[in-house]
Amino acid sequence: MYDIKHLYEPKTVEEALLLRKEHPEALVLAGGSDILIQIREGKLAGCELISIFALDELRGICIEEDGSLLIRPLSSFTDVVMHPLIKKHMPVLGEAVEQIGGPQIRNIGTIGGNICNGVTSADSAGTLKAYDAILEIASLEGTRTLPYADFNFKPGKVDLRPGEILTGIRIPKASYERTYAHFIKYAMRRAMDIATLSCSVNVRLTDDKKKVERLRIAFGVAAPIPIRAFTAEKNANGHLLNEALISKVAEGALADVMPRTSWRASKEFRLHLVEELARRATITSIEKAGGKING
Amino acid sequence: MARKTVTCTINGAEREYSVDVRSSLSDMLRGQGGLDSIKHGCDVGECGACTVLIDGQPFNSCIYLAIWAEGKTILTLEGLSDKKGAISDIQQAFIDEGAVQCGFCTPGFIMASVPIIMSEEPASRDEIRKQVAGNLCRCTGYDKIINAIEKTQHKRLEEKKTK
Numbered sequence: 001m002y003d004i005k006h007l008y009e010p011k012t013v014e015e016a017l018l019l020r021k022e023h024p025e026a027l028v029l030a031g032g033s034d035i036l037i038q039i040r041e042g043k044l045a046g047c048e049l050i051s052i053f054a055l056d057e058l059r060g061i062c063i064e065e066d067g068s069l070l071i072r073p074l075s076s077f078t079d080v081v082m083h084p085l086i087k088k089h090m091p092v093l094g095e096a097v098e099q100i101g102g103p104q105i106r107n108i109g110t111i112g113g114n115i116c117n118g119v120t121s122a123d124s125a126g127t128l129k130a131y132d133a134i135l136e137i138a139s140l141e142g143t144r145t146l147p148y149a150d151f152n153f154k155p156g157k158v159d160l161r162p163g164e165i166l167t168g169i170r171i172p173k174a175s176y177e178r179t180y181a182h183f184i185k186y187a188m189r190r191a192m193d194i195a196t197l198s199c200s201v202n203v204r205l206t207d208d209k210k211k212v213e214r215l216r217i218a219f220g221v222a223a224p225i226p227i228r229a230f231t232a233e234k235n236a237n238g239h240l241l242n243e244a245l246i247s248k249v250a251e252g253a254l255a256d257v258m259p260r261t262s263w264r265a266s267k268e269f270r271l272h273l274v275e276e277l278a279r280r281a282t283i284t285s286i287e288k289a290g291g292k293i294n295g
Numbered sequence: 296m297a298r299k300t301v302t303c304t305i306n307g308a309e310r311e312y313s314v315d316v317r318s319s320l321s322d323m324l325r326g327q328g329g330l331d332s333i334k335h336g337c338d339v340g341e342c343g344a345c346t347v348l349i350d351g352q353p354f355n356s357c358i359y360l361a362i363w364a365e366g367k368t369i370l371t372l373e374g375l376s377d378k379k380g381a382i383s384d385i386q387q388a389f390i391d392e393g394a395v396q397c398g399f400c401t402p403g404f405i406m407a408s409v410p411i412i413m414s415e416e417p418a419s420r421d422e423i424r425k426q427v428a429g430n431l432c433r434c435t436g437y438d439k440i441i442n443a444i445e446k447t448q449h450k451r452l453e454e455k456k457t458k
């Protein structure tokens with residue numbers, strides 16, 4: 001039995017929004033793989049919950065009329081891994097969330113929950129940041145859109161106001177087309193582990209495959225929240241595909257991150273990982289795009 | 296605290312339980328349903344000892360609210376036996392391969408392996424390891440468990456071929 005003060009069960013998104021307005025202190029329960037565990041641990045014991053798990057209208061992945069890829073927030077990690085549209089347009093997102101927990105956790109954990117928890121180690125966060133994801137956030141007053149870049153305030157604190165629920169994660173067509181990506185999660189174990197550090201890179205090369213047209217790179221656990229490394233990106237854009245490019249991406253990444261020491265790893269080790277994962281993920285992304293370093 | 300009636304199919308039979316809305320699915324299945332194969336191991340989704348199949352996919356029943364089971368089809372280890380109570384091929388393989396020592400993790404491992412042995416596609420040992428990565432065993436060292444799953448998978452695929 002969970003120590004829950006009250007559990008609300010809306011039948012529709014509208015009911016859920018009304019409950020969010022009436023009970024601003026209640027937490028939104030999606031798959032529960034973080035919240036239910038924190039109730040067991042005592043951290044959230046005695047909380048009020050609004051369970052949106054049964055709201056199937058918040059599940060699914062599709063392509064919108066304007067070509068953008070829309071991921072509904074209750075899609076489980078397994079849904080994301082298996083979905084043909086993800087495999088076709090954004091395989092790196094499936095590769096990233098396939099490294100979360102084990103099969104049971106991937107069946108219950110949701111991509112919306114992953115980003116709304118606002119932790120820096122969220123395995124989907126880096127890739128969604130690196131693809132300039134746009135969030136759709138609904139309230140009774142209507143729906144607002146917000147770049148995911150502006151969503152995280154501080155650890156565990158995101159831009160969800162009283163009365164609001166995340167209803168969509170959108171990847172614009174210009175963001176995923178002709179784009180090749182690679183994600184690396186560094187952890188002590190290959191399953192059931194939290195990232196010590198993670199890096200998600202995507203590149204678009206010029207038509208002759210000689211230069212970088214656009215490179216985007218994001219990190220998890222390299223700062224209090226998931227971050228993009230814009231200095232690394234500036235260093236890379238327009239650059240020839242050579243060793244100097246890889247070094248400049250790594251140098252730029254080091255300038256942008258601010259990791260800390262935790263029981264998982266020291267700051268120094270994390271800085272080493274930032275440099276090394278940036279190099280490796282950049283090289284693999286370029287190779288996937290058909291480019292050749294020093295080619 | 297509020298109670299709610301949950302209607303679902305458990306091991307092929309429709310069941311109805313009145314549950315406290317704060318119950319986990321493991322509380323309902325083991326406590327009210329008497330399905331003792333479900334173990335309360337860690338109770339936080341780490342060990343997999345409470346694994347059941349919901350609509351064919353493995354879930355940790357300890358971090359799944361009982362009320363979410365409404366309308367779902369649930370399979371537990373008890374549902375693998377035939378009508379006379381004889382154990383299934385995967386259970387026999389766990390015995391034959393020495394994949395059971397203390398036995399606490401065994402029901403969870405077997406349920407996590409059901410999607411593998413039901414699949415038409417053969418899984419490599421690495422893929423099997425990935426599919427049971429959410430289950431912990433402190434006795435066997437895992438190799439014998441992988442052997443049992445691999446053996447059952449091969450046997451089933453062979454049987455399909457000859458049919």
